Amino acid sequence: MQKFNTIVSSFVPIAIEDIDTDQIIPARFLKATTREGFGNNLFRDWRYDNQNNPKPDFPLNQERYSGEILVGGKNFGCGSSREHAAWAIADYGFKVVVSSFFADIFKNNALNNGLLPVQVSDAFLQKLFAASNKDTTAKVRVDLIQQEIELVETGETETFDISAYKKECLVNGFDDIDYLLNSRAEIEAFEAMRI
Amino acid sequence: MSQKTLFDKIWDAHVVKSIEGGPDVLYIDCHFIHEVTSPQAFAGLDRRGITVARPKQTVATADHNVPTLNQHLPIKDMLSRFQVDTLTENCQKHGVELYGLDHPYQGIVHVIGPELGVTQPGMTIVCGDSHTSTHGAFGNIAFGIGTSEVEMVLATQCIMQGKPKRMRINIEGELEKGVVSKDIVLYVLSKITTSGATGHFIEFAGSAIRSLSMEARMTICNMSIEMGARGGLIAPDQTTFDYIQGREFAPQGAEFDTAVERWKKLYSDEDAVFDKEYIFDAADIEPMVTYGTNPGMGIKITENVPSLQSVEPESHVSFKKSLAYMDLQPEESLLDKEVNYVFIGSCTNSRIEDLRMVADIVRGQKKADNVHAFIVPGSKQVEKQAKEEGLDVIFEAAGFELRQAGCSACLGMNDDKIPKGEYCVSTSNRNFEGRQGPGARTILASPLTAAATAIRGKITDVRELLGVVRG
Numbered sequence: 312m313q314k315f316n317t318i319v320s321s322f323v324p325i326a327i328e329d330i331d332t333d334q335i336i337p338a339r340f341l342k343a344t345t346r347e348g349f350g351n352n353l354f355r356d357w358r359y360d361n362q363n364n365p366k367p368d369f370p371l372n373q374e375r376y377s378g379e380i381l382v383g384g385k386n387f388g389c390g391s392s393r394e395h396a397a398w399a400i401a402d403y404g405f406k407v408v409v410s411s412f413f414a415d416i417f418k419n420n421a422l423n424n425g426l427l428p429v430q431v432s433d434a435f436l437q438k439l440f441a442a443s444n445k446d447t448t449a450k451v452r453v454d455l456i457q458q459e460i461e462l463v464e465t466g467e468t469e470t471f472d473i474s475a476y477k478k479e480c481l482v483n484g485f486d487d488i489d490y491l492l493n494s495r496a497e498i499e500a501f502e503a504m505r506i
Numbered sequence: 507m508s509q510k511t512l513f514d515k516i517w518d519a520h521v522v523k524s525i526e527g528g529p530d531v532l533y534i535d536c537h538f539i540h541e542v543t544s545p546q547a548f549a550g551l552d553r554r555g556i557t558v559a560r561p562k563q564t565v566a567t568a569d570h571n572v573p574t575l576n577q578h579l580p581i582k583d584m585l586s587r588f589q590v591d592t593l594t595e596n597c598q599k600h601g602v603e604l605y606g607l608d609h610p611y612q613g614i615v616h617v618i619g620p621e622l623g624v625t626q627p628g629m630t631i632v633c634g635d636s637h638t639s640t641h642g643a644f645g646n647i648a649f650g651i652g653t654s655e656v657e658m659v660l661a662t663q664c665i666m667q668g669k670p671k672r673m674r675i676n677i678e679g680e681l682e683k684g685v686v687s688k689d690i691v692l693y694v695l696s697k698i699t700t701s702g703a704t705g706h707f708i709e710f711a712g713s714a715i716r717s718l719s720m721e722a723r724m725t726i727c728n729m730s731i732e733m734g735a736r737g738g739l740i741a742p743d744q745t746t747f748d749y750i751q752g753r754e755f756a757p758q759g760a761e762f763d764t765a766v767e768r769w770k771k772l773y774s775d776e777d778a779v780f781d782k783e784y785i786f787d788a789a790d791i792e793p794m795v796t797y798g799t800n801p802g803m804g805i806k807i808t809e810n811v812p813s814l815q816s817v818e819p820e821s822h823v824s825f826k827k828s829l830a831y832m833d834l835q836p837e838e839s840l841l842d843k844e845v846n847y848v849f850i851g852s853c854t855n856s857r858i859e860d861l862r863m864v865a866d867i868v869r870g871q872k873k874a875d876n877v878h879a880f881i882v883p884g885s886k887q888v889e890k891q892a893k894e895e896g897l898d899v900i901f902e903a904a905g906f907e908l909r910q911a912g913c914s915a916c917l918g919m920n921d922d923k924i925p926k927g928e929y930c931v932s933t934s935n936r937n938f939e940g941r942q943g944p945g946a947r948t949i950l951a952s953p954l955t956a957a958a959t960a961i962r963g964k965i966t967d968v969r970e971l972l973g974v975v976r977g
């Protein structure tokens with residue numbers, strides 16, 4: 312996994328609540344057996360019409376929006392457990408997703424792929440949307456070590472939660488499976504104890 | 507000794523170790539896999555040069571991508587076939603039991619686990635599929651995981667998981683005739699919304715839950731994930747034990763009796779504390795339908811779509827977007843709305859009891875001409891039993907098509923899709939945009955409401971067909 316550093320970037324706002332993983336990556340694109348290439352179909356049915364023409368009003372199709380940060384409405388990533396949603400967002404080039412609320416499984420999946428979910432207050436989220444309405448190149452700084460997010464233009468900041476363990480993993484590029492494989496002796500002892 | 511919830515009892519018994527400031531290493535008793543979310547996990551094992559640690563604790567089936575007609579023929583869609591073949595190869599290579607298309611036990615993963623007696627009380631169960639919560643109906647901790655976590659379980663039989671908070675939802679009293687467990691769960695969802703239980707594990711309790719069959723309990727736990735919960739569970743009781751007894755992989759004979767003694771200890775202590783608790787009155791529940799594009803957007807069938815004023819201002823954009831997608835108006839009634847598709851199936855409502863419920867409504871009746879009505883059994887065993895009971899004859903006479911086992915039109919991934927712009931009354935669990943196919947408009951409901959709607963060709967209050975007089 313890639314190591315995570317501080318990011319300063321403009322962001323792409325999708326001001327819709329309850330964005331479910333079926334929108335992030337529709338089921339018909341889940342037939343691949345590798346992790347790559349899902350970015351092409353990120354938000355497929357919101358991004359393209361049924362003739363495969365880009366829909367001009369969707370933020371990902373608007374040149375004025377760009378950056379490594381995706382900002383979505385409340386309850387982001389609800390629905391299916393498909394990790395493909397996190398793969399699609401990361402594959403598209405995002406490193407951070409900001410929302411005022413994340414679905415649990417999505418949050419785990421994101422963290423397991425080096426994609427940082429940053430949960431902010433409703434008020435802060437609305438400020439982000441308002442800032443990008445005014446200036447689509449408005450920038451956000453996300454500092455994982457300090458657990459801090461800043462709207463650069465105004466200097467407003469908020470702190471966010473992440474478990475100390477997960478932070479360590481992201482900063483160092485470790486993943487859980489390495490940790491578990493190193494714990495094999497303890498797992499076997501646990502099994503032996505239960506029999 | 508401090509009082510514990512059922513959830514805590516099971517969780518704590520499976521913690522290999524706790525990491526400070528981090529998650530627990532949780533031991534997994536039973537792991538289900540299917541073709542869609544497992545290939546990348548097996549590829550990960552290959553990359554690391556390791557094999558499945560405990561192959562006997564993983565069970566595989568093919569369900570999402572399979573056709574529901576002519577299952578004896580090779581799968582036509584090349585990508586789907588490749589995914590199913592990849593599962594077969596991976597299972598062979600790693601010694602994992604696979605109930606593939608040619609096996610009499612094949613079916614939707616959350617239907618076959620309980621039906622085979624693999625799912626038992628007190629266990630930890632995971633699967634790369636959010637509706638793994640279904641298994642919690644047996645009093646275990648069951649939840650969906652992502653593919654990276656599937657890889658962890660394959661590699662080590664453990665995952666890393668923060669302990670969720672505890673919630674209890676009590677449903678007290680008696681249900682009216684025509685109101686079933688699907689209505690209970692859609693009702694609760696309409697009250698607490700799709701994020702109401704995020705971060706929690708739900709225990710469902712109360713006299714109305716106690717009186718439900720195992721099939722009906724599974725429907726409720728199945729949709730606990732739609733509330734944002736990691737999962738839902740119900741304390742096991744005699745109904746649970748009776749269901750399990752005699753099933754293929756359940757403990758047999760004296761071993762079963764010992765197991766039951768153990769399972770009887772699985773309940774929340776009287777003074778156990780929940781982080782959040784709700785009580786609902788069963789008598790207030792009516793047949794439910796959804797009008798929007800998430801499962802929390804539900805109303806009693808006699809109510810109208812909410813007005814814009816009744817929705818929180820910051821939700822107006824999403825509310826309007828969702829009504830535009832559904833082509834519905836605020837304050838509109840759904841009763842008598844014409845519907846051309848009725849889908850009865852999915853891991854929510856495709857068990858034998860669901861099919862019997864439908865048969866009771868359609869026996870001697872004929873579906874409306876405008877409706878395509880199809881019934882997709884959750885497993886090959888359900889299909890077989892339905893035929894043994896003669897349900898297939900009833901369905902055929904009524905013009906309903908009985909298909910073969912699979913996820914079918916629940917998710918628009920296989921051949922079964924609802925055409926763009928069409929309404930479908932569906933017994934599945936998600937009404938997201940495009941869930942049943944691009945542009946499809948899903949209205950979630952119980953099998954009774956779906957069957958009644960197919961007969962009338964428009965959204966129907968099943969209580970009218972049942973002769974229940976309403977005040």
Ligand code: SF4
Pocket residue numbers: 569570614615616635637852853854912913916917934935
């Ligand atoms: S029936 Fe639907 S919800 Fe259930 S496992 Fe299959 S696709 Fe998922």
